[in-house]
Amino acid sequence: MTRTLRTLAAALLLGGTLLGSCTSSSTGSEPADLIVYNGNVYTVNENFDKAEAFAVKDGKIVAVGTSEEIRGKYKAAEELDAEGKTIYPGFIDAHAHFYRYGLSLQSADLVDTESFKEVVQKVVDHRQKYPEADWITGRGWDQNDWPVKEFPTKDTLDLLFPDTPVLLTRIDGHAALANQKALDLAGVTPQTKLVGGLVEVENGKMTGILVDNAIDLVSSKIPAPTEEESREALKIAEANTFAFGLTTVDDAGIDKATVDLIDDMHRKGELQMRVYAMLNPTLGNQDYYFKNGPYKTDRLNVRSFKIYSDGALGSRGACLLEPYHDKHGQYGFLLASEQEFRDIAAKLNEHGFQMNTHAIGDSANRLLLDIYGEILGGENDKRWRIEHAQIINPADMAKFGKYNIIPSVQPTHATSDMYWAGDRLGKERVKHAYPFKELMEQNGYIPLGTDFPVESINPFYTFHSAVARQDAKNWPEGGFQMENAMSREDALRGMTIWAAKSNFEENEKGSIEPGKFADFILLDRDLMTVAPEQMREAQVLRTYLDGKLVYKK
Template identity: 60%
Template sequence: MKKYLQGLIPLFLFSCLYSCGEQKESVDLIVHGGIIYTVDENFSQAEAFAVKDGRFVAVGSSSDILSHYISDDMLDLQGQVVYPGFIDAHAHFYRYGTSLIIANLTGSDSFDELIKRVTVHRDSHQDQEWILGRGWDQNLWEVKEFPTKDRLDELYPDTPVLLTRVDGHAALANQKALDIGGVTAGTNILGGKVLLQNGRPTGVLIDNAIGLVSTHVPNATLQESMDALKAAQENCFKVGLTSVVDAGLDRETIELMQQMHVNQTLKMRIYAMINPTEDNRKYYFEKGPYQDDFLTVKSFKIYGDGALGSRGASLLEPYHDDHQEMGFLLNTPVEFEKLAYEMFENGFQMNTHCIGDSANRTLLNIYAHVLKGENDRRWRIEHAQIVSREDINKFSKYNIIPSVQPTHATSDMYWAEDRLGADRIKTAYTYKDLLEQNGLIALGSDFPVEDINPLYGFHSAVARRDDNNWPSEGFQMENKISRKDALKGMTIWAAYANFEEDLKGSIENGKLADFVIMEEDLMKEAEENLRHLKVLGTYIGGEKVY
């Protein structure tokens, strides 16, 4: 018996050693000691998680994770806060990257300031064939009127100039650029307008008219395109973005992104909305939808109308500050419906830019006609900015997703009532009403129209105030949304709107290990501080990218 017991001792010791550590599963990363908002179905909190092969493999308390997993890479959060990687549900990622090398006109408080910025830019970019700029907004100027090309003609009579408004739906061109585009006082184009003064072009082009000139701007080289994507990615990682919806891309850009993903020079996850050109439709309808861990190609971006600031948004009644103007659609309802049937038959999501109440009604009715009733096609209205009271229930009836940009409300609130009047403004930027239709809403920024920082949108959604926390009482506070819903809108609901909810949007077992670390708690920090909170770390697939 003694020998028998002696024989059991080594076995017992081995068993103890095994249970004390050897049985722990080896993983690539363990994060512990934090406040983790998982944004799972119960919006539960955790303290720790383990990552292996780019995915979350366990989420729970620090004691549970540390007792079951081991890693050479251990991150003690020491009370810091973690969120799922932020998703921008509507942006222009590639365009933002290319905008970093042209004149930045954002925030110009006068036309003189605009000219100063253009000349400074030109002085350091003499080699560029065109002078390009973006970001001006006449609503910020003392005289809130569109500029004219006269000054540009004086400064640059032999160099084409094209300066795009902040929303991308209007541009100022000099005479040289107009000549290259063949634009005259007699030019007419569907879905666009050439503004005239005393029977001559002022240089301002609205919506589709911009294309008459912009198509002549030289394409970026391959290296310039790659540099633009890498620069955009670097800036987005700094503010916690791990996925972006790029609204309106051609095949060559999508394929470049895919190749850069393969080469690991691009790590930003992309939901690509395709430009609906004839060539793009033919190619992608034959190819079919595509999805991997870094790229989803399943939708087309359609433009319904223009923008409110340039009076191109299509309204049911005339503009309050211009009774001769109602805006316009950028295509005919017949063509929109044809596109809708093509999207439906080929299994693609239709995502349509709709600002004005007329554009929203037209496209909602077309969606309804094609979708019939309840469905899981997840067709989206991008912006859903002004929706009449009679139309808002169509989002619920036909399972249409509102994809909105909260900072549009706080950027436009200074002048939007001038455009719409006291009653119609109440049907604009109605995020809570839209959320209640289907119990979800996708939040984005529309950058570079707005800033890339998703915390600006979070603040605008919950506080309805600008970066100076004005107005103190908030703008149309009946349509603020809760912090919980705002976080969902930039994580799990944005993922759902992209058919990616099984891949990302929450910190759960099996999902891609995308997460953001912050020192402060978005759920508790004072509203006036929300825009100023800093991201400490951004991770994609468990890899630190910032």
């Protein structure tokens, strides 16, 4: 996201103020706080019904119907004439990194760089802007977008920044490039060995590339952000997410300190975004939450843990059943032992927490599906999730339905990876990658997310990628592996009610129905009817949370 857009989004955050100039002309007698009428309202209820109007009181929807019905029954100080615009429930991003995204806006933005030379220039520019920073950090590079599709090396960074540690993280967060100063501070040498990670060495010398768990050796040395910096990160993240119509985000992988900060900001009115927190499985998090149990408010839900089973396909860390097609003899790797995954699964089940596991490769997915099956035993309503579920061996697909395991997917991963996924997997195995429709059919629903900042924060990219399976230039013609494309209705469900269901929150959000939070958005177009090439250009005109305006274009 550009600096201009970040600034604009922040400037437009309205902090929960009600509509300012609307006056009521309804004739009803029952009191309400807000009436929305003359809209093209997609309720996303069980029947996917449409409506024209609804009334809001005390932050919740109290009635849905025609404009005549609602205005004839209710009287409200504030009214909104939607002027025929399309209204959807507020979007729910079922897998994102909300807090980390906010922090990343303070680092060098390396997204969409077309060469390592461009990466270096952006890092140099960032250093000139923040010359006193102890570390130089950046995120977003992807060697698959460069003419030479190989990992970079640290040589140039060593020459430019011999005395300042540098850590530049790949777009997926599963590989990074560190300079020698950073490696020295972390005590990393060519002899460093670890489980679930790799320190790349060529000709006896470190290249600077770190994969998966090896990144932590260096990143753990970066000073933690101050509380003030953390608060600012959450505020700017909220401003930008509201601008894209998000009213709930699933923050995948945070610690108790961040949870407590979010809760404190909610209580003080400094933050409004609803957050479904997936906890990191640290011993500290386990000790506290296993003792105290899940925690729930109207805006914060803490009842799940985020587990990592393997790395990413782009950095060849995804754990595969057969070797990489473009790297013979390399299978990727698990980030922990099989027994450790079994142990944490048993603990989470014992203490009543949802298990949400990152699994990319077909080997990792098989292992976790089998472990889930052992623990869950059969049909259940524990809603354990596999995050990403990118490559599924056909023999394992039915396990999602057999054990009611939820595949939580991010459609833009398919359209970002489709250019090179076949190189990694080969033409036969790639047919079983990103199988969104087939995954949806296992339980009858599937939650959708973006994985921002790994992918764009924009949920309309999610929608377009799920339905058209094309990139921003509408390539490839006819779409990528269209047998697994989703219908428009199901894509909208995946971004609203199905995402809510994956969070145990379908009774309070995800649709425009009486009794639910009045979280909704107005768009400049109807995603159900526009041409596919217009989906990515959709604009949010207004975002409401609890019936209060939090963003206006």
